Amino acid sequence: MFSTEGFSLIEKKILGNKYRFNKEQIEVINAEGNANIIAGPGSGKTTVLVAKLALFLKERVTNNKGICIITHTNVAVDEIKEGLKKVGINNIEYPNFVGTIHEFFNHFTAFKAYRELFPNITPVILDNEIFKKKFSDIFLGYHSRMNPPTSKVDNWHLKLISSEEFELYENVSSYYYTELIDTLRDIFKSGNLRHNDSLSLAYWYISKYGEELKKALSKRFDHILLDEAQDTNNIQYNLLCALFNDNIYFQKFGDPYQALYTLYDNNEEAWNPEYERKHNNISYNELTHSTRFGNSIAKILKTTCIKQYSNFSGNSNIRSFKPHMLIYDSEESVIENYRDLIRKYENIDEQFKVSHRKVAVVGMTKPDIKKFNENYKEIKNVRTNTELMSSKIYQIFIKGLYEILKYAHNITEQKSNFSMSDIKKHIAKEQLEIKVDIAKCIHKLIKEKKLIEDDFMSSIENTLRLFKKKELSKIKGQIPYSSVSKYIKDTIISTTLGYKYSEIVEPTTNKQIYFGTVHSVKGETHKATLLTESVIIEDRFSPNEVKYYAGKVLFDYLIGTYIDYNNMLDEQFVRATKKALKIAYVALSRPTHFSAIAIKRECIEDNYEEKIQKAKGAGWEVVECFSPK
Structure with missing residues (x-):
C-alpha cells in the first residue's frame, strides 16, 4: 500500500481537481505481488499504470531496486513518459527501465548473446521491409528456381545450436529448407537481425545463463509491469515467465478479449489470466468501468465478446448515441448513409460536432474494406x-x-x-x-x-x-x-x-472518413466507428474450406444473446465465431459517441422482420441501405 498523502498528491496531479480514481482503479494501483489486471476498453489502464509507476518511483524504490515497465510500442512508451511528466518525473534513471518488449530483450539478452557468438560484429535490428529485401536477394543466390518466400519471413524463428549451426523451430517445406536456413544464417551472421532473431538469441542466452540472469534481474528490479499483455506472443511470454517466475513480482495489464495476433493461426493466446487464477493462484483484478463511451455502447460489448462481460459498464456522463445497424444489399450505399448519419448527429449534438477524433470505417481485412471503398489502399509505414x-x-x-x-x-x-x-x-x-x-x-x-x-x-x-x-x-x-x-x-x-x-505522409481518407483494418485501429479512440461486413474463411485452400459472413455469426451476440460457442460441435464455426467476436469487440469499442455495424441483408434473410424487431428491442437503430429497384 502507498501512503495516503502520496496517493492523493499523485491523483490530483494526474486527474486534476475535478476527478478521482474509482474503487477498482485504487485496488489496482495498490495491488501487491503477482497479479493480472483485466482492463476493459477505455477503463483508464494507462492512467492507472502511470499512477502506480509514479508512486513506486517516489515511495517504493528500496535497497537500490527499481521498477521495470515493458510495453509493445514506442507510442505506448511515450504515453507513459508523458504521463510521468505530469507528476514531475522527467527522467527514468537506473535502476528503473521503461521500454518496448523488443528493447528489453535486446538490452538484457539478445545483444549480449550475439556478442558472445560473434565478438567482432555489432548487431542491428533491421526494419521489416529492409530485411525482406535483403532476404530476397540472398535467397535467389541459393535457389534461383523459385520466388523467395518473403511473405513468410515473420513466421520463422531460428534455433541457435552454435555460431555455425542453425535450425528452425517451425516445420518448413523440404523443397527449400536448406536454402532458407543458409539465407537466414548469412543475414544473421552479418549482424542484420529481425525481431524474431532477437527472441532466438534471448532463448539461447536464457538457456545458457538463466539462473545468473534471474539473480541479476532480481537484484535490480522489485516489480515488472507488463503493459498490453494480450499482445505478447507465446515465445515472448514464456521467456518473460522464465525470467520472472517466483523471483520478481510480475504484474500484467491488458484486455485478453482484444488479443488479435492469433486471429489467423487459430492458436491459443499466450496470456490466459483466467487459467492463471485457477491454476497458478495469481490474483485477478478488473477495471470494468469505461470512461470512453456511454452505456449504449457498453451494453453491446457485454455480449459481443469472446467471454460474456456482464459487469462491464459505460460512462453515464457521456451521451453515446444508439448503436446503428446498417442493413444493405449493395456496398455502394453504405458509406453515403453512414456519412449522412454523422452529419445528422453533428447537427443535434455540439460535443459530437466539435470532437476532432476520427470518423472511421473498419474492416477485418483490406479486401473487406475495398468492397466499401474501391479507392482504398494500404498506406506504407x-x-x-x-x-x-x-x-x-x-x-x-x-x-x-x-x-x-x-x-x-x-x-x-x-x-x-x-x-x-x-x-x-x-x-x-x-x-x-x-x-x-x-x-x-x-x-x-x-x-x-x-x-x-x-x-x-x-x-x-x-x-x-x-x-x-x-x-x-x-x-x-x-x-x-x-x-x-x-x-x-x-x-x-x-x-x-x-x-x-504524398503517399507516406497522409492517411487514407475519403472526405474526412478514415478507412483501416481492425489491426490498424487497435488502441485508437474515434468519435464514430463503422464496422464493415467481413468474410471469415476457415481451412483456406483445403477441400474443407468454409466461408462465413461475420454479420450472420454475430447477430445474436449483437442483440444481447450470448451463446457459449465452446458447446458447439462444429469446430470451424467455433473458430469463425471467436474471430468475429474479437473483431467486433475491438472495432465497436473504439468510438466515444457513434458505433455502427454494416450487415449484408442475406445474413439475416430468414425471419427478417422478426430479427429487425429484435434488434430494435435490444436498443439498435436499424437503417436499411437498399438500392432502388
Missing part, C-alpha cells in the same frame, strides 16, 4: 519508407567515398586495401564526424526535401573533402570532388524518383 530511402542514400555516399579512394590510389599507384564494406565499417566505428555529415545530407533530402539546391551540393563536397582530410591526408593531387558529388546527387535523384512523399 512512414518510418519504413524513410528507413529504406535512408539506407539507399547512405549506400550511394559510401560508393562516392569509394570512388574518391580509388582515384586517390590511382594517383599514387598504390593498391587500395579498402572495399566498400570496409569503408562503411570504418566510418561507423571511427569516423563519427563523417557519419554525422552524411546524416545531415540525408536529413536535408528526406525531412527538408532539399535536393537540387546549391547548399545540398556543398554538403556533399564538404563530406568528400572531410573524408580526404581524414583518410588521404598524405596523398597529393587534384581529387575530382565536383564530379563525384554530381555522381552522388544524380544517383540519389534516380534512386528516389520512385518514392512519392
Whole structure:
C-alpha cells in the first residue's frame, strides 16, 4: 500500500481537481505481488499504470531496486513518459527501465548473446521491409528456381545450436529448407537481425545463463509491469515467465478479449489470466468501468465478446448515441448513409460536432474494406519508407567515398586495401564526424526535401573533402570532388524518383472518413466507428474450406444473446465465431459517441422482420441501405 498523502498528491496531479480514481482503479494501483489486471476498453489502464509507476518511483524504490515497465510500442512508451511528466518525473534513471518488449530483450539478452557468438560484429535490428529485401536477394543466390518466400519471413524463428549451426523451430517445406536456413544464417551472421532473431538469441542466452540472469534481474528490479499483455506472443511470454517466475513480482495489464495476433493461426493466446487464477493462484483484478463511451455502447460489448462481460459498464456522463445497424444489399450505399448519419448527429449534438477524433470505417481485412471503398489502399509505414530511402542514400555516399579512394590510389599507384564494406565499417566505428555529415545530407533530402539546391551540393563536397582530410591526408593531387558529388546527387535523384512523399505522409481518407483494418485501429479512440461486413474463411485452400459472413455469426451476440460457442460441435464455426467476436469487440469499442455495424441483408434473410424487431428491442437503430429497384 502507498501512503495516503502520496496517493492523493499523485491523483490530483494526474486527474486534476475535478476527478478521482474509482474503487477498482485504487485496488489496482495498490495491488501487491503477482497479479493480472483485466482492463476493459477505455477503463483508464494507462492512467492507472502511470499512477502506480509514479508512486513506486517516489515511495517504493528500496535497497537500490527499481521498477521495470515493458510495453509493445514506442507510442505506448511515450504515453507513459508523458504521463510521468505530469507528476514531475522527467527522467527514468537506473535502476528503473521503461521500454518496448523488443528493447528489453535486446538490452538484457539478445545483444549480449550475439556478442558472445560473434565478438567482432555489432548487431542491428533491421526494419521489416529492409530485411525482406535483403532476404530476397540472398535467397535467389541459393535457389534461383523459385520466388523467395518473403511473405513468410515473420513466421520463422531460428534455433541457435552454435555460431555455425542453425535450425528452425517451425516445420518448413523440404523443397527449400536448406536454402532458407543458409539465407537466414548469412543475414544473421552479418549482424542484420529481425525481431524474431532477437527472441532466438534471448532463448539461447536464457538457456545458457538463466539462473545468473534471474539473480541479476532480481537484484535490480522489485516489480515488472507488463503493459498490453494480450499482445505478447507465446515465445515472448514464456521467456518473460522464465525470467520472472517466483523471483520478481510480475504484474500484467491488458484486455485478453482484444488479443488479435492469433486471429489467423487459430492458436491459443499466450496470456490466459483466467487459467492463471485457477491454476497458478495469481490474483485477478478488473477495471470494468469505461470512461470512453456511454452505456449504449457498453451494453453491446457485454455480449459481443469472446467471454460474456456482464459487469462491464459505460460512462453515464457521456451521451453515446444508439448503436446503428446498417442493413444493405449493395456496398455502394453504405458509406453515403453512414456519412449522412454523422452529419445528422453533428447537427443535434455540439460535443459530437466539435470532437476532432476520427470518423472511421473498419474492416477485418483490406479486401473487406475495398468492397466499401474501391479507392482504398494500404498506406506504407512512414518510418519504413524513410528507413529504406535512408539506407539507399547512405549506400550511394559510401560508393562516392569509394570512388574518391580509388582515384586517390590511382594517383599514387598504390593498391587500395579498402572495399566498400570496409569503408562503411570504418566510418561507423571511427569516423563519427563523417557519419554525422552524411546524416545531415540525408536529413536535408528526406525531412527538408532539399535536393537540387546549391547548399545540398556543398554538403556533399564538404563530406568528400572531410573524408580526404581524414583518410588521404598524405596523398597529393587534384581529387575530382565536383564530379563525384554530381555522381552522388544524380544517383540519389534516380534512386528516389520512385518514392512519392504524398503517399507516406497522409492517411487514407475519403472526405474526412478514415478507412483501416481492425489491426490498424487497435488502441485508437474515434468519435464514430463503422464496422464493415467481413468474410471469415476457415481451412483456406483445403477441400474443407468454409466461408462465413461475420454479420450472420454475430447477430445474436449483437442483440444481447450470448451463446457459449465452446458447446458447439462444429469446430470451424467455433473458430469463425471467436474471430468475429474479437473483431467486433475491438472495432465497436473504439468510438466515444457513434458505433455502427454494416450487415449484408442475406445474413439475416430468414425471419427478417422478426430479427429487425429484435434488434430494435435490444436498443439498435436499424437503417436499411437498399438500392432502388
